[in-house]
Amino acid sequence: MGEDDYHMGMELETEHSGYHEVRIVKDLSKRLFYCKGDGSLDDGFEMVSHPGTLSFWHSQKRMLTSLSKRLIKAGVRSYDTSTCGIHIHVSKDALGGNFHYYKILTLLNREFVLHMTKRRNGNLDQWATPLSDSDNKAASESPRMYRRYMTVNRGENTFEFRIFRGTLHVPSIYKNLEFVHSVIEFTRNASIEECTPENYYLFINDKTQYNHVRDYCQQQEERAIERRAAEPSLVS
16 A cells, blocks of 8 residues: 555554454455454454555544544453554565664664553563564574564564554554654664664654654653652752
8 A cells, every 4th residue: 555665564463352343444444454363362353454655554544543443432452451562564675684674673672662662571572572682683684584572573575563562542553653664764874873762763853754653752751751850859
């Protein structure tokens, strides 16, 4: 879907299965999503999209909003579970080779991933473990998948970003899509030394295609300031 850029597709895991909920996805998304079972879920289904460019996904906000509202009303859950995540697949040709992949793995250290995805430490280690630098380098140089349960694995046809906590909140879905796209674009021309969260924040600051991820970063910073202000002072 879309021809202006490389493509991204998502796998959105949910709990609360039922034929009626699957029909909601099929009908409201006009078959942009299809549903399948997943062994990691207790009793739910996974919504798998066809791939689209970032601008295509931005054009689908009305549909995603209607779909989210209907699923939540029907009792479908994603965020408040221990089983659900969102995996975003990206076209292999979106990355400029092994070194580009290595820069992405380097940027996505544990602290940064936890900050950007709201994953819990335990869930992150279970489904999308950040690796050591030596393992990141080995993974980037391997022609095959190095580990399945790592932050970004190399599949046969796509790179899979596995880091996100499940959600049916539409702004969060867009934040995740924009985060993947912006990470790829930021690391494309950055040196390995420049691949830091601080430089990433500067990169997205004035780019309108990343409004959701920029808003998320600003909200997180405001909350951090409020928490620090609420802490009791140690100065007598």
